[in-house]
Amino acid sequence: MAPESSEFDVIVIGGGPVGENAAQYAIQGSDRTAAIVEHELVGGECSYWACMPSKALLRPSEVLDTARNMPGVKELVGDQPLDADAVLARRESFTHGLDDSSQVSWAESAGISVVRGHGRLTGEKTVEVDGRTLTARHAVVLATGTTASVPNTPGLRDARPWISRDATNIHETPGHIAVIGGGVVATEAATWLLSLGAKVTMIVRGSSLLAGSEPFAGELVASALKERGATIMLDASLESVSRENPADTGIGRIHGGPVGLVVDGTEIVADEILVAAGRTPASADLGLSTLGLEEGHYIDVDDHLNVSGLEWLYAVGDVNGRAPLTHMGKYQGRVAGDVIAARAEGKSLDSKRFRATADHGQVPQVVFTPLEVASVGLTEAKARKEGIDVEIVAQDIAVAGSSLQQDNYSGRAQLVIDRDTDTIVGATFVGPGVAELVHAATVALVGKVSLDDLWHAVPSYPTVSEIWLRLLEARRTADH
Ligand SMILES: Cc1cc2nc3c(=O)[nH]c(=O)nc-3n(C[C@H](O)[C@H](O)[C@H](O)COP(=O)(O)OP(=O)(O)OC[C@H]3O[C@@H](n4cnc5c(N)ncnc54)[C@H](O)[C@@H]3O)c2cc1C
Ligand SMILES: NC(=O)c1ccc[n+]([C@@H]2O[C@H](COP(=O)([O-])OP(=O)(O)OC[C@H]3O[C@@H](n4cnc5c(N)ncnc54)[C@H](O)[C@@H]3O)[C@@H](O)[C@H]2O)c1
Numbered sequence: 001m002a003p004e005s006s007e008f009d010v011i012v013i014g015g016g017p018v019g020e021n022a023a024q025y026a027i028q029g030s031d032r033t034a035a036i037v038e039h040e041l042v043g044g045e046c047s048y049w050a051c052m053p054s055k056a057l058l059r060p061s062e063v064l065d066t067a068r069n070m071p072g073v074k075e076l077v078g079d080q081p082l083d084a085d086a087v088l089a090r091r092e093s094f095t096h097g098l099d100d101s102s103q104v105s106w107a108e109s110a111g112i113s114v115v116r117g118h119g120r121l122t123g124e125k126t127v128e129v130d131g132r133t134l135t136a137r138h139a140v141v142l143a144t145g146t147t148a149s150v151p152n153t154p155g156l157r158d159a160r161p162w163i164s165r166d167a168t169n170i171h172e173t174p175g176h177i178a179v180i181g182g183g184v185v186a187t188e189a190a191t192w193l194l195s196l197g198a199k200v201t202m203i204v205r206g207s208s209l210l211a212g213s214e215p216f217a218g219e220l221v222a223s224a225l226k227e228r229g230a231t232i233m234l235d236a237s238l239e240s241v242s243r244e245n246p247a248d249t250g251i252g253r254i255h256g257g258p259v260g261l262v263v264d265g266t267e268i269v270a271d272e273i274l275v276a277a278g279r280t281p282a283s284a285d286l287g288l289s290t291l292g293l294e295e296g297h298y299i300d301v302d303d304h305l306n307v308s309g310l311e312w313l314y315a316v317g318d319v320n321g322r323a324p325l326t327h328m329g330k331y332q333g334r335v336a337g338d339v340i341a342a343r344a345e346g347k348s349l350d351s352k353r354f355r356a357t358a359d360h361g362q363v364p365q366v367v368f369t370p371l372e373v374a375s376v377g378l379t380e381a382k383a384r385k386e387g388i389d390v391e392i393v394a395q396d397i398a399v400a401g402s403s404l405q406q407d408n409y410s411g412r413a414q415l416v417i418d419r420d421t422d423t424i425v426g427a428t429f430v431g432p433g434v435a436e437l438v439h440a441a442t443v444a445l446v447g448k449v450s451l452d453d454l455w456h457a458v459p460s461y462p463t464v465s466e467i468w469l470r471l472l473e474a475r476r477t478a479d480h
Pocket of ligand 1: 038286
């Protein structure tokens with residue numbers, strides 16, 4: 001179907017990773033048509049301003065850390081810093097110079113039309129794109145994501161602070177940067193800014209880093225960041241900001257003169273500020289009010305990803321606020337796409353694949369700081385809050401496999417067990433390169449594998465996965 005058409009089976013507003021998946025799954029293997037409406041770049045936040053550039057910036061410092069802890073290699077590396085120009089050039093290779101033509105080609109090859117412009121609902125199954133009206137025969141999917149929130153602190157917005165887009169698309173490294181926030185973006189960005197040579201001061205409103213994770217994860221990450229030179233101010237209140245000559249110098253460039261930040265009555269001077277204070281759903285200018293729905297909030301959905309009981313309207317990914325991560329959004333996109341296809345073909349929705357059940361307590365995430373924090377499911381605190389009869393087993397990650405990875409390998413692992421069902425409801429691993437450990441925990445958790453059965457899932461020797469055996473042994477010791 002040509003992009004000039006005004007009628008499609010499925011219209012997706014927002015061409016991020018999640019919208020792409022929803023469109024693909026809704027039409028694949030059929031003669032249905034789909035359009036993605038995108039007002040910026042097809043590929044969305046993740047491809048150009050979030051996951052891809054951030055991980056491209058983080059990987060070199062991880063490799064350098066490993067090298068510095070590996071006899072035979074550390075002598076070659078010495079105390080040389082990273083080659084910042086090479087690191088930024090590799091980041092550019094992942095963001096394609098903010099050119100989305102390869103993603104547009106992918107969409108077209110999947111039979112999806114790309115309509116450029118701002119999409120807005122105007123009524124049932126109708127979408128206006130900059131004055132042009134599109135009609136959907138089956139479904140409209142909202143996949144508009146989020147934007148960075150900038151708090152209303154006096155002087156902050158006028159100072160033109162960096163947001164996550166500047167940090168991931170960094171072109172000039174500030175001598176000293178103040179990072180507002182202690183969450184995922186703040187800790188990851190602090191890691192790559194330190195590795196590029198910046199002095200980093202983190203101003204954190206709460207009493208720990210990564211407040212949504214197990215407390216030991218935030219503590220270990222704080223120690224690792226401090227070891228690399230970061231200053232971390234906890235329970236800190238940013239009262240005001242002032243800057244001389246704030247300037248629109250472009251994304252990732254220093255936005256003017258020195259910045260003064262008053263924190264708990266004391267002034268700090270930095271060359272730039274990064275605001276990493278959470279996200280705002282992109283639902284304010286989507287025409288939701290034409291359907292009597294509230295604008296500017298996360299859009300509530302059921303497990304089919306339908307909005308407000310309307311079988312033709314879906315919201316997937318960050319904009320529904322259920323699990324704001326690329327892999328979870330793409331999963332929702334697959335579920336919504338399958339639901340749309342089944343309804344279009346008159347099939348029953350009576351199968352697990354038509355419900356996004358993993359959003360409820362089965363969400364995995366990896367945070368990439370000097371230590372990786374890989375987790376799935378509930379923290380101990382959340383499990384107790386849900387009334388689960390919780391048992392905790394925790395161990396330092398000191399197993400034969402991990403000691404071979406590098407010298408000075410350290411970290412911690414913890415399982416949250418539901419005593420009643422003898423299954424895992426949460427797991428957290430913290431340490432260098434532990435990201436790949438989490439999928440085993442996800443499989444055990446989603447499959448509700450009992451701890452008794454897990455005893456027979458034998459980890460290979462010598463791998464970091466031996467931590468599983470140590471955790472199960474610790475549990476037996478506690479039991480008997
Ligand atoms: C710095 C950073 C690093 C991150 N790293 C990770 C990571 O490592 N792993 C991970 O899982 N998650 C990560 N995330 C989260 C991840 O980026 C999001 O979960 C993901 O991008 C959500 O995808 P989405 O398609 O829902 O939204 P988005 O990627 O935000 O895409 C939405 C798209 O909709 C378009 N749009 C919005 N409104 C309209 C409209 N009205 N009309 C037309 N187009 C519109 C936007 O231009 C955009 O292209 C990170 C986030 C940040 C900020
Ligand atoms: N590796 C990954 O999976 C990854 C990486 C980056 C981002 N993300 C996702 O992106 C999203 C956004 O991350 P984020 O770090 O912006 O959000 P976040 O919710 O993780 O952290 C926000 C931080 O800002 C602080 N804050 C909020 N309002 C404030 C205010 N008014 N003044 C001072 N501090 C304030 C909070 O206390 C918290 O420390 C998250 O959902 C995250 O899951 C994921």
